[in-house]
Every structure is written in structure tokens, then in C-alpha cells.
Amino acid sequence: MAVVLTLSLLPDSRRTDTKSTESSPAQPAPVASGPTSLEQLTSLAAADLNEVDIARMNLLAAEGLPGAENLDVGRVEAELDRWAAQVRSETDRHLHRFRTAPADYENSEAYFRILTLITVLQQDYGVRYNAERISDPDFTNAKDLFIHGMVGDGNGGTCVSMPVLTVAVSRRLGYPLRLVVTKGHVFARWDAPDHADPNLQGRFNVECASRGLHTYDDEHYANWPYTLSKAEIDNGWYLRSLTPAEELAVFLINRGYCLEDTGLLAEAGPAYEAAARLAPKSEAAAFLAALNQRRPHEAAANVATACARDHPTAIQPTDSSLSVESNPIGDGN
Secondary structure, X not given: OOEEEOHHHOOOOOOOOOOOOOOOOOOOOOOOOOOOOHHHHHOOOHHHHHHOOHHHHHHHXXXXXXXXXXXXXXXXXXXXXXXXXXXXXXXXXXXXXXXXXXXXXXOOHHHHHHHHHHHHHHHHOOOOEXXXXXXXXXXXOHHHOOHHHXXXXXXXXXXXXXXXXXXHHHHHOOOOEEEEEEOOEEEEEEEEXXXXXXXXXXXXXXXXXXXXXXXXXXXXXXXXXXXXXXXHHXXXXXXXXXXXXXXXXXXXXXXXXXXXXXXXXXXXXXXXXXXXXXXXXXXXXHHHHHHHHHHHHHHHOOXXXXXXXXXXXXXXXXXXXXXXXXXXXXXXO
């Protein structure tokens, strides 16, 4: 069952009405400098990736791609730090609303905190789905696949970038949000059934590619946007909270998509290979095998249509039946 709260349930975060006197128990997580290139990043052991900012991993995976020519990793990270500070301020200011009426927020402080975060990202910073990608998936522009397309850029995001942005900001606040994949879609999950703070215990999915906050259960994602077979579920890649190494694998798969679909087949191979090493159960090995089959015919291949044919994790908004006109994530209003 999905629980849906629209942004109207929290006031516009730019208002200056009653402030909470309680401070947030979740402290911003320090962001280490970490690797400065994709080569350095992919040379790290899986355990070392636990210490790397998810935003940095995502941005470095876009290195050299079309649409990332002027990418400044440090600038984007600094902006996310500022966004996290704003989320923290607004959470502290409105926490009294949860204390007064917890039933309005699923009796969950964790839920309230994520609702506040989503509200600030969408209302204050204009985070939205790129309307052009709703009915026309396209992997040739890195701005649609990686988070820099939503930070200081009006491009907007998709389901492969919006959850990453949400997780990156949440981790700066110490929130236990993790990425999860299903076939054709990426979402996030508050995954802390044993959190040290009882107020923050819980496990619920967070749909990041919609307007407002939607919390669909696992069964929903097992059947949308594509139905998973029992074998696919049992394989252990889909519907499971990912490790940092597996999160990087997702970013490298998206890198491979972009390179492949812009005709750079030779460059796509190493991205899929690195992804398969980090996440053996992911689709990366299958993508690499399909890529190798096409390489002899590279000159004649119409790689611009490859994403629709070969990429089961294609960009998907939260409701594929919605048109650009009716989709609530299409215009950012």
C-alpha cells in the first residue's frame, strides 16, 4: 500500500512562522575529500567505497561524458552541503508539527524527516523530473543520468538521478537512506530497523521521482514498471538495499549506457566491466555480452536506439501512463 503526502502538508519552507525549540538528533555527516578522478574511484577496494560520498561517486562516474563537459565536482558537493543545512534548519523549525500530531505523519519521525527533505528539495531548490524524458527516454546526455543536471542547472533529473540526489542530501544529515533498484527504476529506502535512536527506527521505501512523498511497498516495485520473475527476485539484485560498491555499479552502468548510445562502444565496455566486478549480480555482465556482440557491426549500428532495445533499467517516471501534460512531476509546480 502506498502512502502519499503532497507538499502542501508542510508549509513553504521559505516562511518564517513558528520555530521548534527542539534540535535535530541527526547530525550532518562529514564529507571526505576522497578520490578526484574516475580512475582513482574505480581502483578503490569495495570496503573503501563505504567512506566515499555518494555524490562524488555519482559525479566522477560522469567524467568526460556528453553533458558533463563543465562539471565541477567540488561546486556540486558544496551546494549539496548548503541544501542539507537548509533541510536541517527546516526540520528543526517544523519538528513541533510532528510532536503535536504524529498521526499526520504515519507516527514516524523518520517519515516526517524525509517529507521535510523532499519538500525543501522541490520547493526551495526546484528539483524535478525532466519533462522531456517522460515519454522519450534518452541516455545520450549525462545531465539526465547524473545529479549535476539538477544542481545549478535547469535540466532536471530522472529516476536514475533523483534518488541519488535525495540520498546524497539525506546522508549529509546522518539519515540511513540507501538506493534500491527494480527493473526499469531506481528508488530509495529508509533502512534502519535497529537504529540507535528509537525515534528513527523503521524501514520504508521512498519514491524520489515524483512530486511529493510516495512510500510504495516492495510488492509495488516487484510489478512496476516491469514485473519481476521469481528468479530475478531470488537473484538478490532487485528490491534489496544496495551497498556503496553496488551503488557505484549502478552509476557505472549508466555511464555505459551513455557511452554506448552516443556510439562510443569501446569506452562503454570498461564501464560495464567495472560495474560487473563491483556488483556481480547486476545486469552489467549481460550488457557487456550484448555490447560485445554488436562491436563488429559498430559502423552500421544505430546506437541511438540501443537504450530502448537493450537497457531494461531504462529511465522511468513513477507512473509511465502519465503524459507530459498530466504528470505531476513534469512541470515542477
